[in-house]
Every structure is written in C-alpha cells, then in structure tokens.
Amino acid sequence: MRGTKRIDLRFALLLGLAAMLLAVVALAPQLCPHDPNAQVFEVLQPPSWAHWCGTDRYGRDLFSRVLVGMQTSVCSTLALVVLITIFGTAVGVACGYWGGVVDGVCMAICDVCLAFPPLVLALALAALFQGGLAQAVAALAVVSWPKYARLTRSQTLAVKEADFIQAAKLAGNTGPQLLVRHILPHVLGPIVVTATLDVGTMMMELAGLSFLGLGAQPPTAELGSMMSAGRSMLQTHPWVIFAPGGAMFVAVSIFHLLGDGVRDHLDPRRNIYKR
Amino acid sequence: MNPVLELQRVSKCFSHRGKPPVKAVQEVSACIYPGEILGLVGQSGCGKSTLARLAACLLTPTSGSILLNGREVTGAKGKALREVHRQVQMVFQHPTASFDPRRTLGDGIGESLRNLGYTKRERERRVEELLERCGLGAEYARRYPHQVSGGECQRAALARALASKPRLILLDEPTSALDVWTQKQILELLAQLQGQEGLSYLLISHNLALMERVCHRVLVMDQSQVVEEGSPAQVLGKPASPAAQRLADAAIPWDLSDPVPPCLP
Numbered sequence: 001m002r003g004t005k006r007i008d009l010r011f012a013l014l015l016g017l018a019a020m021l022l023a024v025v026a027l028a029p030q031l032c033p034h035d036p037n038a039q040v041f042e043v044l045q046p047p048s049w050a051h052w053c054g055t056d057r058y059g060r061d062l063f064s065r066v067l068v069g070m071q072t073s074v075c076s077t078l079a080l081v082v083l084i085t086i087f088g089t090a091v092g093v094a095c096g097y098w099g100g101v102v103d104g105v106c107m108a109i110c111d112v113c114l115a116f117p118p119l120v121l122a123l124a125l126a127a128l129f130q131g132g133l134a135q136a137v138a139a140l141a142v143v144s145w146p147k148y149a150r151l152t153r154s155q156t157l158a159v160k161e162a163d164f165i166q167a168a169k170l171a172g173n174t175g176p177q178l179l180v181r182h183i184l185p186h187v188l189g190p191i192v193v194t195a196t197l198d199v200g201t202m203m204m205e206l207a208g209l210s211f212l213g214l215g216a217q218p219p220t221a222e223l224g225s226m227m228s229a230g231r232s233m234l235q236t237h238p239w240v241i242f243a244p245g246g247a248m249f250v251a252v253s254i255f256h257l258l259g260d261g262v263r264d265h266l267d268p269r270r271n272i273y274k275r
Numbered sequence: 276m277n278p279v280l281e282l283q284r285v286s287k288c289f290s291h292r293g294k295p296p297v298k299a300v301q302e303v304s305a306c307i308y309p310g311e312i313l314g315l316v317g318q319s320g321c322g323k324s325t326l327a328r329l330a331a332c333l334l335t336p337t338s339g340s341i342l343l344n345g346r347e348v349t350g351a352k353g354k355a356l357r358e359v360h361r362q363v364q365m366v367f368q369h370p371t372a373s374f375d376p377r378r379t380l381g382d383g384i385g386e387s388l389r390n391l392g393y394t395k396r397e398r399e400r401r402v403e404e405l406l407e408r409c410g411l412g413a414e415y416a417r418r419y420p421h422q423v424s425g426g427e428c429q430r431a432a433l434a435r436a437l438a439s440k441p442r443l444i445l446l447d448e449p450t451s452a453l454d455v456w457t458q459k460q461i462l463e464l465l466a467q468l469q470g471q472e473g474l475s476y477l478l479i480s481h482n483l484a485l486m487e488r489v490c491h492r493v494l495v496m497d498q499s500q501v502v503e504e505g506s507p508a509q510v511l512g513k514p515a516s517p518a519a520q521r522l523a524d525a526a527i528p529w530d531l532s533d534p535v536p537p538c539l540p
Contacts, residue, residue, distance in 0.1 A: 162372065163367045163369060163372045163373040164372065164373055164374055164375045164376075164383075166328075166333055166365070166367070166373075167365070167367065167373045167374070167383070167432075167435070168375065168386065169333060169360070170331065170333070170360045170364055170365055170387070171360070171383075171386040171387035171390060171435075171439075172357040172360050172361065172386075172387050172390035172391065172439070173386070173390060174353075174357075177390075182375055185377050186377070
C-alpha cells in the first residue's frame with residue numbers, strides 16, 4: 001500500500017508541474033516583461049535583474065523570448081501529438097476491425113514509413129515542404145502516425161475475438177457502436193501512455209527541425225531556432241543558448257516523467273491490489 | 276410443427292493465407308423445434324462451438340442455409356441480423372469473459388434493451404426484474420464481472436440472454452467452467468426458465484449424464500460432421516456410430532474391480 005501511495009504522490013506532483021507548465025504557456029504573452037520581438041536593448045547583456053536571461057545579439061529580452069518560444073513549441077507539439085493520436089488510432093482500429101484490402105494497403109504504407117529512420121524522413125519531407133513550423137509539424141505527423149496505427153491495430157485484433165465482443169454483437173450493436181462502446185475503451189490505455197511519452201520526444205524532434213532551419217522561421221520565437229541562433233556564441237555568451245536549452249530540458253523532462261507516471265497508473269498489475 | 280431454427284447442409288471452412296483450409300463444419304443439417312432442448316455432444320475441436328456460432332449468425336457459412344422461423348437468414352446484415360439476434364441468444368462457456376470488464380453487469384444485460392429503444396428507466400426496471408428471475412438481487416446490476424463469482428456471472432449471462440425475449444438460446448458449455456454445486460443450480464434455473472417461457476435450447480456439453488437427463492434429442496458430432504441423431508437413451512445407451520460409442524465408453528465409471536494402486540508412503 002505504501003508503494004501505491006508513493007506513486008500517487010509522485011503522479012500528483014507531476015500532474016501539478018505539467019498543469020503549471022501549461023498555465024505558463026497559455027499566459028506567456030501576459031507574463032512577458034518585455035516585447036519579445038522589440039530590438040531595443042543593449043545587445044548580448046548577461047543575465048541581470050533587468051533581464052533575467054540576458055539579451056540576444058539583436059538586443060531582444062531573452063526571458064520574454066523563451067516564454068513565447070515555449071508557447072510556440074508546446075502548442076505545436078500538443079497539436080502534433082493530438083493529430084497523430086487521433087488519426088493513427090482511427091486507422092488502426094478500422095484496419096484491425098474490418099481488415100481486408102484497406103488493411104493491407106494501410107499496413108503497407110505504415111511499413112514503408114517505419115522502414116526509414118523517422119527523423120531522416122521528417123527532414124526530407126520538411127525540406128520538400130520548404131520549411132515553416134506548420135510544415136515541420138506536417139512532416140513529423142507523416143512519419144509518426146504509423147506507430148499508433150500499428151499499436152491500435154494489434155490491440156483491436158486481440159480484443160475483437162473476445163467473448164464479450166461476440167456477446168455485444170448479439171446485443172444488437174452495429175459495427176460503429178461496437179467500436180466506440182467496446183473496442184476503443186480497451187485499446188485506449190496503451191495509446192494514452194504512448195501519446196504522453198511522445199509529447200517530450202516530439203518536442204525534441206520539432207525543435208531539432210527548427211534547429212536545422214526547417215521549422216519556425218525568424219523572427220518567430222521557438223526554442224529550437226533560438227538555440228540554433230545562439231550556437232556560435234556558446235563559448236562567449238553561453239546564456240543565449242542555455243536559456244532556451246534549459247526551458248526545453250525542463251519541459252521535456254516534465255512530459256517524459258508524466259508519461260512514465262501515466263504508464264504506472266494504467267498498469268493493470270498495479271490495479272489488481274486495489275480491488 | 277415448424278422448427279424455430281433449421282440448418283440445411285451448412286458448412287464452414289476457415290482459410291488463412293499460406294495455410295491449408297480448416298473444415299470446421301461439413302454439411303450439417305439439423306432442426307430445433309419450439310420448446311425443445313437439443314443436445315450437441317462431441318470431442319473437443321469437432322466443430323460444436325463453430326456450429327453454435329453459425330446458428331447465432333455470428334459466422335457466415337461457406338455453403339448451406341440457415342432458416343429462422345422458416346425464413347432464410349444466411350449472411351443476414353444490418354436490421355435483419357439484429358432481428359435474428361433478438362430471437363436467438365447465446366450463453367458462453369466462460370461467464371466472466373463474456374462480459375465487458377469495463378462495464379457493469381447491468382450495462383451488459385441492458386445493452387440489447389438500449390438497442391431496442393427502451394428508455395433508461397424502463398431498462399433499469401427490466402434489468403432488475405431479469406436479475407431477480409435469475410436468482411440475483413438488483414444490486415448485482417452495479418457490480419463488475421470481476422466482483423462476482425463464476426456462478427453469479429453465469430446467472431447474469433442468462434439474464435442478458437433473456438433480455439430481448441428470444442425464442443432460442445444457444446448454450447455453449449454453460450456449466451463446464453463451474454463447480455458441481457453451481458452447475459446443478461444453473462441447470463435447475465435453465466429448466467425452470469424453459470418451462471416458464473417455452474424456450475428452445477441448443478445445449479452443447481461434454482457431460483453425457485446431463486444430456487441424458489435434460490435433452491429431448493441429441494446430436495453427436497465427429498470430425499466436423501453430425502454422425503448420429505436420436506433420443507438420449509438411444510444415442511448414449513445403444514450408440515450406433517463409433518464416435519458415440521467412444522463417448523459412451525468414456526462416460527462409464529471406471530471398473531473398480533481392478534485393485535486400486537496403493538498410496539505412496
């Protein structure tokens with residue numbers, strides 16, 4: 001029981017931290033002490049009480065830029081994860097339940113996508129779409145949905161032959177009713193865990209594309225592109241790269257640990273002792 | 276008298292890519308009459324459960340036809356299939372696995388009622404009534420399958436099967452996962468419900484003693500085919516086919532005139 005309580009406390013703490021992070025992200029424009037795009041300060045000032053994270057080479061307040069950049073990064077990552085979760089789950093459930101030619105075609109597409117290293121394929125696609133944040137999100141979506149489709153399909157295949165699904169058919173449920181009422185709730189657990197763990201990973205990948213100049217374009221504040229802009233000053237003015245890097249580290253850590261917490265929370269072996 | 280359900284030369288073949296096809300049921304013809312309890316016996320893997328699933332229209336036969344009240348229902352879809360399922364219900368071997376673990380027993384029992392257009396209040400009342408008829412209290416509607424015993428869950432499964440007022444219930448080894456005392460209670464309940472409602476049953480079981488006591492007629496299946504049909508006394512007392520003979524032999528108590536091996540020290 002003590003173990004269970006400790007997990008609950010940790011999970012609650014992480015949920016609180018994630019909620020705080022999201023609140024900061026939502027209120028970023030209001031929390032900014034200065035205009036993030038105004039080039040009005042002395043360039044490359046070290047951190048001080050006036051500028052908590054210093055200023056960059058164009059004389060912009062870095063703390064304000066980190067806040068707004070975090071908003072850009074977190075919002076586009078969440079949009080990306082929601083998009084691939086919904087699309088991948090819908091495709092996977094449909095393929096697993098109905099099978100047939102559509103299943104064969106979808107799984108062949110998945111196999112092709114999974115055959116490439118994801119970031120390399122995303123790079124190629126983002127370059128093909130000619131850069132930009134929305135294009136980077138689209139490129140990552142194209143390479144990331146197959147994982148969800150595969151996972152959901154295998155779960156659906158396992159559950160659809162169960163006796164309770166046959167019983168639900170006998171109760172007069174139509175195909176879509178069966179999917180929504182009985183199959184989807186059973187496949188959702190692993191999907192939620194994967195999606196929560198993926199928020200951190202996707203944030204890194206999106207920042208990676210921006211770092212390489214294929215994501216957010218200047219003057220949009222985005223953590224990856226800010227780090228890219230500061231990389232030449234790592235030895236002379238390290239705060240220019242450490243401010244967005246630190247923010248990235250904190251956000252990714254929170255989402256990763258939250259993903260672990262969700263997995264522990266949904267682990268059936270843990271729930272056995274609660275019955 | 277017209278049969279409730281008639282199977283005419285029904286076959287089912289499962290084929291998988293790259294593997295030889297499996298003939299699960301071959302050219303089986305059978306009828307179930309109103310108020311009749313038809314027994315189906317046979318070794319494991321001889322196609323009994325597949326036949327039950329074909330009869331319930333959960334599987335589509337490869338060839339042959341299925342008639343419900345004289346009307347063809349082979350390969351029924353949509354509304355026609357729902358009408359079949361209103362009249363033909365099934366009770367599964369493993370009661371706990373036959374209920375969605377994430378939903379209460381009440382939800383499971385009331386699901387067919389919801390699909391038939393009952394309001395929430397009507398549904399709750401009817402679920403309570405069904406549970407009580409199957410010997411369970413109304414409070415069982417709020418319990419989950421893992422919170423009740425196997426016997427209680429099987430009673431709830433019977434309540435679910437009765438919910439849509441069917442004419443035929445297919446019982447796929449309904450007592451084999453239960454202890455002997457619970458088996459007896461479930462069988463008594465089945466007999467009582469059959470008397471009250473004039474239901475027909477297709478009873479699949481390994482238990483020949485049970486078949487002899489409750490069935491009006493028995494079918495013996497062997498290697499995907501029906502090899503013998505007749506009254507239980509005839510089929511199990513004077514079996515004509517080797518398969519029935521094997522089953523009857525296996526059911527006879529061991530000859531205890533042989534000395535029992537001594538216990539190990």
